[in-house]
Amino acid sequence: MALAPRTPTGPRSPAVRPARFRPPGPRVPRLLAGIAGLPPGLEGHELRYGPLPVRGLARGRPGRLIDLAEASGLTGRGGAGYPTGRKMRSVAAGPGNKVVVANGAEGEPASRKDRLLLTRLPHLVLDGIALAAEAVGASEAYLCVHGTQDSLLNTLDGAVLERRAADLDPVRIEVVGLPHRYVSSEQSSIVQFLNGGPAVPTFSPPRPHERGVHGNPTLVHNVETLAHLALIARFGDRWFRRAGLPSAPGTTLVTVSGAVRNPGVYEIELGTSAGQVVMLADGPSEPLQGLLIGGYFGAWLPVSAAWPVPMTHAGLKAAGGALGAGIVIALPASCCPIAETARVVRYLAEETAGQCGPCVFGLPALADALAQLAFSGSLGRGRDRTHGLAEIGALIRLVEGRGACRHPDGATQLVRSVLSAFPADAQRHERQGPCPGVGRPPLLPLPGDEERDWDFR
Numbered sequence: 001m002a003l004a005p006r007t008p009t010g011p012r013s014p015a016v017r018p019a020r021f022r023p024p025g026p027r028v029p030r031l032l033a034g035i036a037g038l039p040p041g042l043e044g045h046e047l048r049y050g051p052l053p054v055r056g057l058a059r060g061r062p063g064r065l066i067d068l069a070e071a072s073g074l075t076g077r078g079g080a081g082y083p084t085g086r087k088m089r090s091v092a093a094g095p096g097n098k099v100v101v102a103n104g105a106e107g108e109p110a111s112r113k114d115r116l117l118l119t120r121l122p123h124l125v126l127d128g129i130a131l132a133a134e135a136v137g138a139s140e141a142y143l144c145v146h147g148t149q150d151s152l153l154n155t156l157d158g159a160v161l162e163r164r165a166a167d168l169d170p171v172r173i174e175v176v177g178l179p180h181r182y183v184s185s186e187q188s189s190i191v192q193f194l195n196g197g198p199a200v201p202t203f204s205p206p207r208p209h210e211r212g213v214h215g216n217p218t219l220v221h222n223v224e225t226l227a228h229l230a231l232i233a234r235f236g237d238r239w240f241r242r243a244g245l246p247s248a249p250g251t252t253l254v255t256v257s258g259a260v261r262n263p264g265v266y267e268i269e270l271g272t273s274a275g276q277v278v279m280l281a282d283g284p285s286e287p288l289q290g291l292l293i294g295g296y297f298g299a300w301l302p303v304s305a306a307w308p309v310p311m312t313h314a315g316l317k318a319a320g321g322a323l324g325a326g327i328v329i330a331l332p333a334s335c336c337p338i339a340e341t342a343r344v345v346r347y348l349a350e351e352t353a354g355q356c357g358p359c360v361f362g363l364p365a366l367a368d369a370l371a372q373l374a375f376s377g378s379l380g381r382g383r384d385r386t387h388g389l390a391e392i393g394a395l396i397r398l399v400e401g402r403g404a405c406r407h408p409d410g411a412t413q414l415v416r417s418v419l420s421a422f423p424a425d426a427q428r429h430e431r432q433g434p435c436p437g438v439g440r441p442p443l444l445p446l447p448g449d450e451e452r453d454w455d456f457r
Helices: 041-049 054-058 064-072 084-092 113-120 122-136 150-165 187-194 223-235 237-241 274-280 313-318 337-350 357-375 389-399 407-421 423-432
Strands: 098-103 138-146 173-178 218-222 251-258 264-269 288-293 299-302 327-332
Touching: 041 122, 041 150, 041 223, 054 122, 064 084, 064 122, 064 223, 064 237, 084 122, 084 218, 084 223, 098 122, 098 187, 098 223, 113 122, 113 150, 113 223, 113 251, 122 138, 122 150, 122 173, 122 218, 122 223, 138 150, 138 187, 150 173, 173 187, 187 218, 218 223, 223 237, 223 251, 251 274, 264 274, 274 288, 274 327, 299 407, 337 357, 337 407, 337 423, 357 389, 357 407, 357 423, 389 407, 389 423, 407 423
Parallel strands: 098 138, 098 218, 138 173, 251 327
Antiparallel strands: 251 264, 288 299, 288 327
């Protein structure tokens, strides 16, 4: 069936469904199923997924998509894992105008999933934004990415203009570039920036769903969450639940890097073990000693403990880890976990909002103490045993739970986890000084590191 002509005066009838329109099966990728093999742009998107189903959903009642989201069990894919439908319902019930914000500004340097979606499947994310706006009754919608990503901004601007020419979306979507800082992607940072302020976290309450952009109830979703929502709107909640676990349904994107043969972005069913995720990347490229799961606000786990752990919020929490934004980094046995963590904590200390004592004073002191342990050892420069691990533990207790946002607690969680996962390494550093692994090139990615092409599956 040929596509009907498109004009700037109106979209194609929702009743027309392209011949190649097929729902992805239950045991294959859903989001990444449409990433290759079709023409680019809106035409290729609709060949794969069919037209935007806004009008079909509206035939019921305004909250029908919210009902579907709740029944599907979809949770946020940006890190917190909050139930998507519940957040949508709280915004829809708020007073006055509503706002939808899509968060595509990946703060985690080790994550590539959002960039992949926005670069290769921008219309699926834009579908999710349009559908969420219709469901909650929003009059404004924003898609936020880092302002330094010129190529991505051009791609998104082009996709938005293509949709406007087709009069496709029920609300105007604006693409916004944020300052490229770690804390800029926090939801209150985005809201403050859209309100004309600096992109730094604010105190809560109120939370964005209560009072956000221009003081209105604001729905902030990660772009992967919105892409899933666009598929649920087409195929339904039961289809979504055919993958994953009853307690954690659906699929999720994970960014796998470190000592694996094929680093990349992979789509997995929730409940897949961390070891299986490593094997999706064609397995370890050298013997492993641990996995960092959840990114730089996640946690280190010894490889023997991490391998069988299911990739769900509950499963990782029970193991002392965190799913976060879906990041798995394989640490080789030849690498020093203390030195790697020290490098990241230094970066986190430099990326603070600078608005509270734990960030301004606590994190730099913690970074100094961890660097001392990693690269000199507590006794390497005539220091006594009241420093080193004892000093790090004291600093963690001083910082935790006292910040204006989650940033300092995320950093201390990472430090706690490396000392817990690799106690023998930490004690050796304290007694004997740096280990041979300190001399290896850095493994954990940070902004400014050389980019590489990654696989996706």
